[in-house]
Amino acid sequence: MSRFLPLIAFAALVALFGFGIWWNTGHDQHEIVSPLINQPAPAFALPVLGDETRKVDKQSLLGKPYILNVFGSWCIECVHEHPTLSGEVKQLGLPLVGFNYKDDPADAAAWLSDHGNPFDVVIADRDGRAGIDFGVYGAPETFLIDGKGVIRYKHVGPITPEVVAKEIRPALAALAKEGG
Amino acid sequence: MRRWLALALLCALPLLAIAQAIQPLPFRDHAEEVRFQKLSAELRCPMCQNETLADSNAPIAHDLRRQVFEMMQAGKSDAEIKAYLVARYSELVLYKPPVEPKTWLLWFGPLVVLAIGGVVVAVQVRRRARTAPAVAAPANDTEDDW
Numbered sequence: 001m002s003r004f005l006p007l008i009a010f011a012a013l014v015a016l017f018g019f020g021i022w023w024n025t026g027h028d029q030h031e032i033v034s035p036l037i038n039q040p041a042p043a044f045a046l047p048v049l050g051d052e053t054r055k056v057d058k059q060s061l062l063g064k065p066y067i068l069n070v071f072g073s074w075c076i077e078c079v080h081e082h083p084t085l086s087g088e089v090k091q092l093g094l095p096l097v098g099f100n101y102k103d104d105p106a107d108a109a110a111w112l113s114d115h116g117n118p119f120d121v122v123i124a125d126r127d128g129r130a131g132i133d134f135g136v137y138g139a140p141e142t143f144l145i146d147g148k149g150v151i152r153y154k155h156v157g158p159i160t161p162e163v164v165a166k167e168i169r170p171a172l173a174a175l176a177k178e179g180g
Numbered sequence: 181m182r183r184w185l186a187l188a189l190l191c192a193l194p195l196l197a198i199a200q201a202i203q204p205l206p207f208r209d210h211a212e213e214v215r216f217q218k219l220s221a222e223l224r225c226p227m228c229q230n231e232t233l234a235d236s237n238a239p240i241a242h243d244l245r246r247q248v249f250e251m252m253q254a255g256k257s258d259a260e261i262k263a264y265l266v267a268r269y270s271e272l273v274l275y276k277p278p279v280e281p282k283t284w285l286l287w288f289g290p291l292v293v294l295a296i297g298g299v300v301v302a303v304q305v306r307r308r309a310r311t312a313p314a315v316a317a318p319a320n321d322t323e324d325d326w
Contacts, residue, residue, distance in 0.1 A: 005300075032226055035270045102239065128243045135268040137226035137240045 034135050034154045041143070041151050042133035046123040049100050049108055056097075056123050058149055065152075065175055066095040067168075068143040069119070069159075070131070072103040073111035075139040081158035086118035088164040092172065098122035101131050101139050144171055205249050212252065219258055220245055222276060226269045 036042075045057035069085060071078040089096060098119035100108045105124060112122070125131050134143070135154075144153040153171040155163055207213040217234060223244070225236035233241050233248070244265065251261045265273045277283045 030229065032270055032272050035267060102243075128239070129247075132243060132247055132268060135270075137269065 028157070031156045032135070032137065034151070036135055036151045037154060039151060041145050041149050042130070044123075044125075044130045044133065046099075046125055046130055049098070049105060049112075049122040049124045056121060061095070061097065061145070062149050063147050064095070065144065065146045065172070066097055067092070068097045068099050068134075068145055070099045070101045070134075070136050070139045070141040070143075072101045072139045073107040074103065075101075077158045078140045079115065081140050081160070082115050082118070084159045084161055084164065086116055088161050089159060089168070090118055092164070092168065094172075095120045099131075099134075099136075100124045101136060102126065102128045144168060144175075146175055205245075208253075215258075216249060216252060219252075219261065220248055222274070223248070223262070223265060224273050224275050226273060229272070232275055 041058060043058050045055050048054040048056060067089060069089075085096070096119050098117075098121070100122050102125065105126075108122070108124065112119075128136075134141075138156070140158055142155045142159050143151055146152050152175060153167065155167065159168075205213075205216070207216065220234035221232045223233040225231045225233050225238055225241040225244070227238040227240045228236050231238075231241070233244055248261055248265075251264065256264075262274065271277060277286060279287055
């Protein structure tokens with residue numbers, strides 16, 4: 001028995017390291033699972049891009065689910081997800097709220113007119129304070145917020161058609177099931 | 181002479197980068213600055229996850245440092261500031277994870293492995309000690325039996 005002990009120990013180490021490799025390749029190591037999921041979205045009141053006198057707050061968006069997309073004109077991946085936003089995400093039939101994160105209003109406006117504006121409304125978080133409340137640490141990030149103002153889903157990184165099909169649609173179906 | 185000056189200036193260039201990385205915060209006194217440095221060294225930058233808030237030059241690290249500083253000025257305790265960040269960025273922002281059932285393996289795993297190794301060595305040593313007196317080891321024993 002004790003002759004096999006080294007072999008057993010070796011096999012145990014192989015299993016441990018194998019698990020480590022499998023675990024680390026199975027998910028995006030950079031993604032922080034938001035502790036805000038299934039928590040009420042933080043209260044915010046942010047000016048509308050291009051119209052600083054108008055403000056959109058959390059209350060005014062209650063009633064039906066919406067998608068909040070964090071973007072910036074400085075963000076390279078935002079360009080890559082843009083076609084999906086104006087395509088697959090738009091087809092979901094939900095209000096699409098743009099969350100212009102740490103951006104110059106003029107740059108943001110130019111970016112939107114260059115690429116097209118898929119958003120129903122764009123709110124501007126110039127100094128990134130509201131972003132901190134949402135646990136935002138980069139762009140793009142996308143939230144699904146239900147009619148009661150609860151964050152139901154978050155995606156870090158660009159939205160792809162695959163993400164829409166495999167994550168956002170099921171999350172919406174779950175919402176519809178409970179009558180949200 | 182001019183060449184040496186250029187060289188000296190070139191060598192000083194990295195210092196500029198450092199000077200930019202640490203933005204001046206209006207600390208009230210030295211103790212507050214020390215507290216800030218200690219606290220931001222215990223927090224992880226969510227963007228560049230191998231760096232602390234103190235070290236990172238990512239925009240989000242800059243914003244979170246400002247947030248930490250403002251909360252300090254508002255009289256919040258270290259624990260309150262940490263709780264604030266954990267509520268938004270999960271426990272990942274703590275460079276030193278809290279000791280709780282979920283992290284026991286992380287904290288004590290290496291100790292357990294060390295203990296197992298120690299037990300194995302102890303058992304081997306004792307077994308050998310038991311068999312050794314029967315065969316007096318020759319002085320020039322080069323034979324390795326394992």
